[in-house]
Amino acid sequence: MNLFKQISLFDRSKEPALIERALIVREPWASKIVSGKKILEIRGSNTNIREPIGIIAGGTGKIIGVCELVGVRGPLSLEEYIETYSLGGGVDPQYLNRTQTLPYKQTFAWELKNPQRLSEPIRYEHPNGAVIWVKLKKNTQEALHKALSK
Template sequence: MDGLIIKTPYIDWILKGEKTIELRGFNTRKRGKIALIESGTGCVVGTVEITNAFEIATKSQYEKLRLRHCVGAERKDIRYKRLWAWELEKPEMFEEPIPYEQQKGQQVWVKNALR
């Protein structure tokens, strides 16, 4: 299972089910369950399902989704030229984090984070 590297506190909000959209500057075709990797820890801390991805094209669309992605109210808080929303469902937090081996250059996705 591939893993997505996410910083704190965002990963905590995802695992609690509070953050149901992950914002990125690019689209993903991945769907289904992925591992969640807490940035800087070397550990997989849970899983979540990516169910959809779509581009956020307007400020009003961004505003309507703001509570689901738990970031600032102003679009200026986002540093991407194009903005994509990845819809997340069914978060599961592990009781104990699972170490994984990160390869050089992996900054967003980790192949086979969980086997």
């Protein structure tokens, strides 16, 4: 079964658009996303965002790559959540063996596509209170654009 619709928010024939937001993801999951080894990000909320996004390695102050957020599955049942492991969700089988519960009251799988690791991470300014998303300042958007245009 093909998890993703055959769409791409990145138009490879044109220069990449400015990326306005970045998702904060803890390691090692952030690196797995930008390397293409993790195609589902498990979260406790839905999102309507469908666009190219930066991936921030939590606690580093750096954007390490980009991908497209193309869809959301959920809320997931426990069975669907367990299935996400085989689809690149990064679910820890030991956690499931211990708890047999969902990690959130409502659990969603954010679908990611077209990952790209930056050759050099880009520093950004972390706003107070940002836990999930960071709205990138114009200078960071432009630095990211320049890095992707190489």
